[in-house]
Amino acid sequence: MRVLIVEPEADGLLDLAIRGQQAGHQVRYFCRTYDPHRMPVGRGLVERVPDWRASVAWADLVIVGSLNYCAAEFDRLKANGVPVIGAPGPAAEWELDRRAGMREFIRAGIPVPPYRQLPTLDEALAYVVKRDEGCAIKPCGDITNKSLSFVAKTAREAVWRLQRWKRDGKRFPSGVIVQDLVKGVEFAVGAWIGPGGFAEGWEENFEEKRLFAGGVGPNCGEAGTVMRLTKTSKLAEEVLRPLEDRLVSLGYVGNVDVNCIVDEDGTPHPLGFTVRFGYPAINIETALHGDPIEFLAGLAAGKPPKSRRLNEVAVGVVMALPPYPYREDPANTVGVPIWNVSPSIEDNLHFCMVQAGEGPRVSEGRIEKRPVLTTAGGYVLVATGTGDSVVEAKNEAYRVLHRLDLPSDAFWRDDVGERLRGHLPKLHEHGFATGLNYA
Numbered sequence: 001m002r003v004l005i006v007e008p009e010a011d012g013l014l015d016l017a018i019r020g021q022q023a024g025h026q027v028r029y030f031c032r033t034y035d036p037h038r039m040p041v042g043r044g045l046v047e048r049v050p051d052w053r054a055s056v057a058w059a060d061l062v063i064v065g066s067l068n069y070c071a072a073e074f075d076r077l078k079a080n081g082v083p084v085i086g087a088p089g090p091a092a093e094w095e096l097d098r099r100a101g102m103r104e105f106i107r108a109g110i111p112v113p114p115y116r117q118l119p120t121l122d123e124a125l126a127y128v129v130k131r132d133e134g135c136a137i138k139p140c141g142d143i144t145n146k147s148l149s150f151v152a153k154t155a156r157e158a159v160w161r162l163q164r165w166k167r168d169g170k171r172f173p174s175g176v177i178v179q180d181l182v183k184g185v186e187f188a189v190g191a192w193i194g195p196g197g198f199a200e201g202w203e204e205n206f207e208e209k210r211l212f213a214g215g216v217g218p219n220c221g222e223a224g225t226v227m228r229l230t231k232t233s234k235l236a237e238e239v240l241r242p243l244e245d246r247l248v249s250l251g252y253v254g255n256v257d258v259n260c261i262v263d264e265d266g267t268p269h270p271l272g273f274t275v276r277f278g279y280p281a282i283n284i285e286t287a288l289h290g291d292p293i294e295f296l297a298g299l300a301a302g303k304p305p306k307s308r309r310l311n312e313v314a315v316g317v318v319m320a321l322p323p324y325p326y327r328e329d330p331a332n333t334v335g336v337p338i339w340n341v342s343p344s345i346e347d348n349l350h351f352c353m354v355q356a357g358e359g360p361r362v363s364e365g366r367i368e369k370r371p372v373l374t375t376a377g378g379y380v381l382v383a384t385g386t387g388d389s390v391v392e393a394k395n396e397a398y399r400v401l402h403r404l405d406l407p408s409d410a411f412w413r414d415d416v417g418e419r420l421r422g423h424l425p426k427l428h429e430h431g432f433a434t435g436l437n438y439a
Helices: 016-020 071-079 091-095 098-107 123-129 145-147 155-167 235-238 241-250 281-286 292-301 389-402 420-429
Strands: 002-007 026-031 063-064 114-116 134-137 151-152 175-180 185-194 202-212 216-230 254-262 267-276 313-320 334-337 350-351 354-363 366-376 379-387
Touching: 002 016, 016 026, 016 281, 016 292, 016 350, 063 071, 063 292, 091 098, 091 175, 091 241, 091 267, 098 114, 098 175, 098 241, 098 267, 114 123, 123 134, 123 175, 134 155, 151 155, 175 235, 185 235, 185 241, 185 292, 185 420, 202 235, 202 254, 202 281, 216 281, 216 389, 235 241, 235 254, 235 267, 241 313, 254 281, 281 313, 281 379, 313 389, 334 354
Parallel strands: 002 026, 002 063
Antiparallel strands: 114 175, 134 151, 134 175, 185 202, 185 254, 202 216, 216 313, 254 267, 313 379, 334 366, 350 379, 354 366
């Protein structure tokens, strides 16, 4: 199969390109931020193209890693019958416009936490002062602002954040949402959907969004995640199944994920949608796949193969280089050798910003240059482990990371999955995540 992968930013689909090649497919990879000198993502590993449009007629399947990049063009491709995975469309607004997402939950009879949309930061400030309590503040209308979502434990934290956004000149044309806080256990579920409805295998997952152990530091989206594919899921039946017909009617083909807080009474409160590839979720998913391209092509055709491993736990941990998650610094993040990538662990490594390069070797008193994988940016790779329990899976992921050798300040969060020791019993009490064991 001929596959075109379009990734505006190098977030993680290089891994899908590499694995597609390994499965025997012809793959072309486009990355808008690619620069042969500063950001050489994928160089020497996959066929890179400077213009994705020139490869559309060649491709049997187009995979898109963004909601707002060339949205109108990809919508036209879908309308013309081109099989496209994860492209923009009406469903994209569920994530891009949080108000639209909340309306879809309500339309499907799924209760959401109380919230208010405020058109300006000044109006949001006045509102949080009047409420005088903690809240969640979420920008609307731009996926690039998603990492700015802020949970304020008190009113003064909310005031400080809104004032800082004003001082920094932040602009949110669609305003912000101020949402009531819900106490409980954070728990998400996702699924792949196409013309035939949801594919078999609900993706129950537990994300670690903060950079450092213990859930502190910058919000980087996902520093690591625990995932399990399961045939039955109470959470999916409550917050995903009611949306199936609506998603099919919109023609959406891709992944949809709903993050929730399950409160002390066992009620799940959806916080919002992810209607695209998740990072590193897609890399963790491939650890439980056979041929991921075969699966995605079947999804687009309405008949995804049942090739994924159900009821097995997968843990993914992001390895990065400073200054991640802040502005990229090619001088420190490009060209760092990644030694000890052996066949015994290669399948556990999901390369995100990597290239084929050279590294030094000392032999008989001489310095030699040898081919080696090197970094091509700060978001280097995701290491995965699988097993029958969270502990078994995370231990494998960390064994793989500790095998690698980089002459730099590579880092990763070292406690992915550990919070589930206390959270799983609470979820099990209400019938959620049943069959998922910590140890």
